[in-house]
Amino acid sequence: MQATTQLIHSIPVDPLTGAISVPIYQTSTFVQDAPGVNKGYDYSRTNNPTRATLENLIAQLEGGQVGIAFSSGLAAIDAVAKLLRPGDEIVAVDDIYGGAYRLFTQVYQQFGVTINFVDTTDPEKVFNAITPNTKLIWLETPTNPTLKISDIEAIAQIAKANRCLLCVDNTFASPALQQPLLLGADIVVHSATKYLGGHSDLIAGLVVTKEKELGDKLKFYQNACGAILAPFDSWLVIRGIETLHLRVQQHCRSAQEVAEFLQQHPAVDKVYYPGLKDHPNHAIAKKQSKGFGGIVSFTLKQDNAAAATAFVTNTQLFKLAESLGGIKSLVSHSASMTHKTIPAEKRRAAGVTDSLIRLSIGLEDVSDLLQDLQQALEKTNTIVKTTANEAVPC
Template sequence: MSTITQLIHSIPVDEQTGAIAVPIYQTSTFVQEAPGVNKGYDYARTNNPTREILEKIVAQLEEGATGIAFSSGLAAIDAVLKLLKSGDEIVAVDDIYGGAFRLFTKVYEKFGIKVTYVDTSDTQAVFNAITPATRLIWLETPTNPTLKISDIAAIAKIAKAGKCLFCVDNTFASPVLQQPLKLGADIVVHSATKYLGGHSDLIAGVVVTKTAELGAEVRFYQNACGAILSPFDSFLLIRGIETLHLRVRQHCANAQQVAEYLENHPLVDKVYYPGLSSHPNHLLAGQQAKGFGGIVSFTLKDDTEEAAKSFVTNTRYFKLAESLGGIKSLLCHPASMTHKSIPDEKRRAAGVADSLIRLSVGLEEPADLLEDLQQTFNKIDQLQPAVSGL
């Protein structure tokens, strides 16, 4: 049986009614036969049938032991960080998602957890950053928003040798393209708001652990801290996952066309997309993943924030918004949006330039998306005559 067929048929038919869709158990509590005697559920923060089915599905998708669903991607990240204690250190990817950077620096550093940021696409740099106090290596691959690719298997060996936990944020790739647990990671996190949900209609996060023991630790924090995913959002996420393979396949195909178009445009300076042979880690991306994803970033030759803002406010089909991974194409200006919490100097050093624009390539006809980009370039070229003719 193929993995796609297995996924579809792992979503159970309701035993009581025969409903082919997972029911939404919209309840806060469950009647007990006697104190402590119940049907497997006592209080909906601790467990809920709809959420439980979702958690089993995401664990299967990542081929892990335990899935745990949270009210947001940041809540999922927060639960993983709670595995640490004061005095522990983290080695993290340098162009990290701005929300994760804010959580690391503004919340956990004041509790005595030190974070060292390195270019994780340089495996030696990761090795050099490890100290006796390092307890967690935090990776995004591809990274947000410069699409750096890091060698998951090689870093897993470094983590194991250093007796560190190794967590991979797999949001950009999705489990359809990449399964970090099979490559040696201990934990995978997702902002399920993005590709897993896929329709820009929910906020959710998931953690998947390689072992049941580690999963039990994370689940303790899910219950103790209470950042659970609601039954309705669990239902929406299950529904999104049902079409994940088809959607990701088309996201990748459309993004490849967009990246190739941008690479040949005279107003574009650099294009960041692992599917291009010009990408420094193109071969590695092809080895550890089954596709290159739906995110394309690029910088303008007019490397100013003003030029980028002019671009992102003149598109038709690409809608200016935070987030990514939905069926409709989105774009954003990371320096002033998703990564604005990162100091300018650190942001630029990580490769997030003032003119960098991130595209979340949706499921529209690719010819329409290319036409939209072209008409936008035409507009900004007219608005900035000094750039004309480049």
């Protein structure tokens, strides 16, 4: 059975009423037959039928044993970080999401957890960064926003040999393109706000573990700390997942065209997209993924924040906003938006320069998107030239 068919028919029909859509159990508590005797549910923080359906669904999609749904992607990351103890170390991808950087360095570092940032596109650098205290290797692949690709299978072997957990943030690829657990990872996290939800209408996080014992530990943190996903938001993610494969296919097709267009444009300096054959990690991306994703990043030849700001404020279809993975195309300036919490020198060292722009390619007709990019680049060029002329002293 093909993945799309299996996905659609793995979402259960309600056995009570025959409803083809998963019911939203909008309840805080459940009536018990006797103290401790119930129908599998007692309190919605601990468990809820709608959330349980989502958790089972994402576990199946990722090929894992246990799925856990949280109130945000960062809450999901936080739960994984709670597996660590003072003195433990994380080896993390250098081009890391700004929120994860902030959580690791400003929250967990003060509790005695050390974070070592390395270029994980080179497995040897990961191996060399591991110490006896390393307990977790943290990957994003593709990374946000320079779309670096790490070899999950190779790094999984390194993690196993050194008794480390390997966690992969699979947000950018989604299980429609990539299944890290099947490549050897121990944990997968998602900001379900992005491609899994798919409509820019919710905040959610998901974790999937390969082994039940590890999943049970994270389930404990979900209940003990309380950052649960509400029933209605759980239903929204389920609804989004129903069309995941079709949406991702179109995102990928359009992103490839956008990347090729930008690569030929005289105002563009560098294009970051794993689907381009000159991307340094193209072969690895092709090996471990079914597609190259819907995110394209690029830098301008005018390498400064002013030029980037001129561009992101002059698009029409691409809306200037945080987030990604929705049906509407979005544009962001990483240095001042998603990665502003990362110190400038570290940000630039990871490739996030002042002119880097990230595009989330939506489901509009790609010809319209290309026209929008063309006109925005032309306006940016005019603004930059005008500003330069005004700066010349009389």
